[in-house]
Amino acid sequence: MKHRLKHKSYGENTLRQYGGNILRSHGMAQEKRFLQHGTVSVYEHSVAVALMCLQLARLLHLRTNTRSLVRGALLHDYFLYDWHIKEKDRPLHGTHHARRAMANAQRDFGLNHIEKNMILAHMFPLNLTLPRYRESVLLCAADKICAARETWQGVFRKR
Numbered sequence: 425m426k427h428r429l430k431h432k433s434y435g436e437n438t439l440r441q442y443g444g445n446i447l448r449s450h451g452m453a454q455e456k457r458f459l460q461h462g463t464v465s466v467y468e469h470s471v472a473v474a475l476m477c478l479q480l481a482r483l484l485h486l487r488t489n490t491r492s493l494v495r496g497a498l499l500h501d502y503f504l505y506d507w508h509i510k511e512k513d514r515p516l517h518g519t520h521h522a523r524r525a526m527a528n529a530q531r532d533f534g535l536n537h538i539e540k541n542m543i544l545a546h547m548f549p550l551n552l553t554l555p556r557y558r559e560s561v562l563l564c565a566a567d568k569i570c571a572a573r574e575t576w577q578g579v580f581r582k583r
């Protein structure tokens with residue numbers, strides 16, 4: 425895994441176990457080319473968010489569907505376009521990309537009801553889809569923590 429730190433992070437084996445096919449997919453290879461925050465690619469962001477979900481679940485002793493937690497987290501930003509490039513007919517990225525990610529992920533991997541809700545609700549409260557499962561709430565929190573960290577690191581690096 426490209427983003428790997430010196431030490432193996434908690435959750436990497438679980439990530440590979442449940443998300444191996446997603447990580448090796450053509451769609452995720454595309455995500456490596458699209459930047460998310462600062463210099464972090466959508467792929468790296470998604471891996472970081474999935475690991476953060478697993479770590480938060482452990483920290484809070486939450487019983488979750490681990491397979492769905494990994495899959496929903498890995499696919500939450502599977503919108504597959506460069507959001508920095510404006511396109512005339514594309515609705516606003518912030519509010520639209522969750523729906524697009526869900527449709528792409530459903531097409532490429534098939535999703536259960538937990539994974540669908542995780543992806544659709546990950547931008548809550550910006551999007552009005554409510555997080556209905558523990559996995560969705562964890563993703564919502566993990567995404568915001570990772571996004572803040574990536575943005576902050578980007579600002580820091582520019583100095």
Ligand SMILES: [Fe+2]
Nearest residue numbers: 500501521546
């Ligand atoms: Fe997102």
Ligand SMILES: [Fe+2]
Nearest residue numbers: 469500501567
């Ligand atoms: Fe995200």
